[in-house]
Amino acid sequence: MRVVPATRCNSQPLLMAKTDILNLSREQLTDAVVSHWGEARYRADQLYAWLWQKGIRDFEQMSNLPKGLRKKLEEHFHLQPLQVETIQQSKDGTFKIAFRLHDELLIESVLIPVPTEKRFTVCVSSQVGCSLNCSFCATGKMGLGRNLTAAEIFDQVFLVNQICEQQFGRKLTNVVYMGMGEPLLNYRPVLKSIERLTANDGLGLSPRRITLSTAGIAKAIRRLADENSRINLALSLHAADDEKRNRIMAINKHNDLQSLLEALRYFYQKTKNRISYEYIAFHRFNDAIEDAKKLVKLCRHFPVRINIIEYNPVQNVPFEASEEDRLEAFAKYLRDAGLTVTIRRSRGKDIDAACGQLATKAKQKTEQQPA
Numbered sequence: 001m002r003v004v005p006a007t008r009c010n011s012q013p014l015l016m017a018k019t020d021i022l023n024l025s026r027e028q029l030t031d032a033v034v035s036h037w038g039e040a041r042y043r044a045d046q047l048y049a050w051l052w053q054k055g056i057r058d059f060e061q062m063s064n065l066p067k068g069l070r071k072k073l074e075e076h077f078h079l080q081p082l083q084v085e086t087i088q089q090s091k092d093g094t095f096k097i098a099f100r101l102h103d104e105l106l107i108e109s110v111l112i113p114v115p116t117e118k119r120f121t122v123c124v125s126s127q128v129g130c131s132l133n134c135s136f137c138a139t140g141k142m143g144l145g146r147n148l149t150a151a152e153i154f155d156q157v158f159l160v161n162q163i164c165e166q167q168f169g170r171k172l173t174n175v176v177y178m179g180m181g182e183p184l185l186n187y188r189p190v191l192k193s194i195e196r197l198t199a200n201d202g203l204g205l206s207p208r209r210i211t212l213s214t215a216g217i218a219k220a221i222r223r224l225a226d227e228n229s230r231i232n233l234a235l236s237l238h239a240a241d242d243e244k245r246n247r248i249m250a251i252n253k254h255n256d257l258q259s260l261l262e263a264l265r266y267f268y269q270k271t272k273n274r275i276s277y278e279y280i281a282f283h284r285f286n287d288a289i290e291d292a293k294k295l296v297k298l299c300r301h302f303p304v305r306i307n308i309i310e311y312n313p314v315q316n317v318p319f320e321a322s323e324e325d326r327l328e329a330f331a332k333y334l335r336d337a338g339l340t341v342t343i344r345r346s347r348g349k350d351i352d353a354a355c356g357q358l359a360t361k362a363k364q365k366t367e368q369q370p371a
């Protein structure tokens with residue numbers, strides 16, 4: 001996209017509609033400010049820093065830019081900040097934040113602090129809702145609203161980082177793309193948001209601290225490998241054979257385990273980045289030793305860690321969390337087979353813990369308000 005703001009010698013603005021400045025690349029931004037408005041190059045650098053290092057979403061607050069330039073920016077571009085709709089805090093320290101987008105849609109992010117390990121993780125959404133409709137998931141029930149822009153993903157990290165600093169006096173250490181939506185179905189904006197989060201002229205986070213979690217789209221995993229991505233990859237596996245996986249994740253019908261294993265092996269061979277399997281333990285569905293045996297076989301193709309996740313029940317969904325003794329026996333079997341296994345306890349049980357629940361509730365609340 002090429003941006004054509006009004007030139008100095010042309011009093012008629014060439015832009016008819018305002019453009020979202022956050023959709024411009026650095027080159028496009030510089031082109032607009034330097035080539036078309038005749039500003040010094042460092043002004044474009046200052047503007048870029050306000051947008052992507054300081055996260056400012058109001059031209060008026062960009063105090064080192066001359067008033068005239070701020071006015072021109074206001075005339076030609078818009079900024080569409082996320083608004084915090086609700087913040088819930090759990091007894092265990094987890095924060096769940098619902099954000100309202102400029103078009104009134106709602107998304108959610110989660111701050112998961114582990115102060116004893118100096119680990120502060122944000123879980124971000126990549127889409128409004130999700131098209132994949134996994135049978136255990138609250139977000140899947142919403143269907144897809146729309147894709148998020150790179151800036152809307154970036155801003156979740158930025159704003160949750162502010163909450164983290166206020167609450168714990170620490171910056172975020174990790175980012176996981178594990179919230180609402182399937183990140184690989186919003187490929188370009190997700191990758192662009194990662195670029196901005198990791199760039200030295202962005203937030204400067206290490207890509208090794210970023211994990212993208214996918215329900216499993218083999219073609220997109222290969223694409224990520226071909227782009228030499230440096231982030232970690234997590235596959236939401238949740239079942240160790242196609243028959244069971246088809247029952248809970250419709251995506252598996254077109255991306256079966258064999259195709260996913262091949263794509264992940266390719267990803268590992270090309271990048272050597274960390275791969276993990278996410279495995280929600282559902283009571284008497286996938287938590288038997290037979291399932292663990294099958295899971296061991298899926299771990300022979302490349303180095304992989306297993307995160308067993310305690311299930312957060314969702315209303316009107318016929319799944320329950322695995323019982324403690326079954327969960328422990330399952331994990332023990334895997335560990336005895338030499339695998340690296342972590343059990344991730346459910347966080348925020350006293351708030352709307354499952355992905356998509358808070359945004360759904362906030363939406364219902366809005367809809368119930370009198371017009």
Ligand code: SF4
Binds near residue numbers: 140182215
């Ligand atoms: S589990 Fe993930 S991929 Fe599946 S419906 Fe929910 S958000 Fe979408």
